[in-house]
Amino acid sequence: MIVTALVVAVGTLGVGLGLAYLLRLLPTVRLQLAALAVLAVVLPLGAVLLSGWVMFHMGDDKKILAVMALSALTAIVAALVVARSIADAIDGVADASAELAAGDLSSRAPEGGPDEVAALAKSFNEMGQSLRRLFDTRRELVAWASHDLRTPLANMQAMLEALEDGLARPEEYVPALREQVGVLSELVDDLFELARIDAGALTLELHELPIEPVVSSSLRGVEAEARMRRVHLAASVDGAARARFAPMEVERVLMNLLTNALRHTPSDGSVAVRVESSASEVQVAVEDTGDGLDPEARTRMFERFWRGDRARSSRGAGLGLAIARGLVEAHGGRIWAEEREGGGARVCFTLPAS
Ligand SMILES: Nc1ncnc2c1ncn2[C@@H]1O[C@H](COP(=O)(O)OP(=O)(O)OP(=O)(O)O)[C@@H](O)[C@H]1O
Numbered sequence: 001m002i003v004t005a006l007v008v009a010v011g012t013l014g015v016g017l018g019l020a021y022l023l024r025l026l027p028t029v030r031l032q033l034a035a036l037a038v039l040a041v042v043l044p045l046g047a048v049l050l051s052g053w054v055m056f057h058m059g060d061d062k063k064i065l066a067v068m069a070l071s072a073l074t075a076i077v078a079a080l081v082v083a084r085s086i087a088d089a090i091d092g093v094a095d096a097s098a099e100l101a102a103g104d105l106s107s108r109a110p111e112g113g114p115d116e117v118a119a120l121a122k123s124f125n126e127m128g129q130s131l132r133r134l135f136d137t138r139r140e141l142v143a144w145a146s147h148d149l150r151t152p153l154a155n156m157q158a159m160l161e162a163l164e165d166g167l168a169r170p171e172e173y174v175p176a177l178r179e180q181v182g183v184l185s186e187l188v189d190d191l192f193e194l195a196r197i198d199a200g201a202l203t204l205e206l207h208e209l210p211i212e213p214v215v216s217s218s219l220r221g222v223e224a225e226a227r228m229r230r231v232h233l234a235a236s237v238d239g240a241a242r243a244r245f246a247p248m249e250v251e252r253v254l255m256n257l258l259t260n261a262l263r264h265t266p267s268d269g270s271v272a273v274r275v276e277s278s279a280s281e282v283q284v285a286v287e288d289t290g291d292g293l294d295p296e297a298r299t300r301m302f303e304r305f306w307r308g309d310r311a312r313s314s315r316g317a318g319l320g321l322a323i324a325r326g327l328v329e330a331h332g333g334r335i336w337a338e339e340r341e342g343g344g345a346r347v348c349f350t351l352p353a354s
């Protein structure tokens with residue numbers, strides 16, 4: 001009887017100590033805390049059982065106190081060990097977030113510790129990365145926007161000062177001033193459109209329509225410029241192609257692509273719009289016989305303010321394709337650029353078929 005009770009008591013204590021040590025190896029906080037709770041219940045119970053046994057069979061208070069102190073100490077050590085591993089991991093995230101809050105966008109949290117804290121650190125780091133990308137884009141946007149706004153403003157200021165000083169007659173500068181105002185208002189319109197796309201404030205009125213009228217109307221829109229540049233315009237449209245789209249927005253996309261194509265095609269070249277449809281989507285491609293696209297242009301041309309050759313295409317702000325992408329994606333379509341077979345560029349977009 002005594003031997004059995006002794007074996008049970010020592011066994012309980014041994015298991016308690018072993019579990020206390022193993023607790024920190026458990027992978028999740030929930031498991032660690034649950035196991036700790038079990039241990040906290042089982043240990044005193046074991047101690048009570050042990051004490052009862054000691055009292056009834058030996059009547060020795062010192063031994064009871066020793067057993068209780070030993071149990072309590074084991075529980076406290078286990079709790080401290082577990083708490084430390086959790087607290088260290090959380091401190092890592094807290095330190096990183098304090099650095100981020102102080103403006104250091106490169107701050108990252110160590111992704112160790114129990115699963116829940118590691119997942120928290122991982123998503124914190126992803127948030128840091130997105131924030132950094134966002135800030136870089138914003139900084140670039142503001143830099144380019146202010147540069148592009150400043151240029152026409154400086155031109156206008158110079159012309160107005162020349163007029164005020166009597167160095168030129170108004171009729172000499174009025175057309176140029178009008179042109180600069182045009183450049184400015186186009187830029188402001190583009191920035192406004194991009195802001196609407198970014199804010200998700202773009203409300204598209206989607207209709208199921210044939211695509212052909214939009215293509216014809218866009219081609220009419222650039223006909224004069226094509227004639228002036230002596231570039232041949234062509235269209236090959238699947239007349240039955242119908243899609244779900246907002247006509248004004250898709251015309252804007254097409255106009256942006258056609259303007260680019262014309263701008264990059266030497267005289268006697270040609271620009272063509274090709275429309276093909278499948279069961280799920282309609283694909284519109286604008287092809288030109290210009291210089292084509294280098295790999296950098298192919299990947300970066302849809303970024304806002306990106307211009308391939310700043311000197312040559314200095315007339316544009318580099319927003320046309322960024323707007324086109326925003327509008328196409330708002331329709332649920334895709335837009336991309338590739339080399340045209342036989343030289344030149346080919347910019348394609350898709351619209352969901354109705
Ligand atoms: N058809 C094309 N052939 C060769 N390069 C092109 C073509 N279309 C676009 N690109 C390149 O992509 C860049 C970005 O085009 P995007 O339309 O966004 O800006 P942009 O035409 O320069 O200015 P904006 O459209 O704001 O007036 C252009 O500057 C040009 O370098």
Ligand SMILES: [Mg+2]
Binds near residue numbers: 259320321
């Ligand atoms: Mg453009």
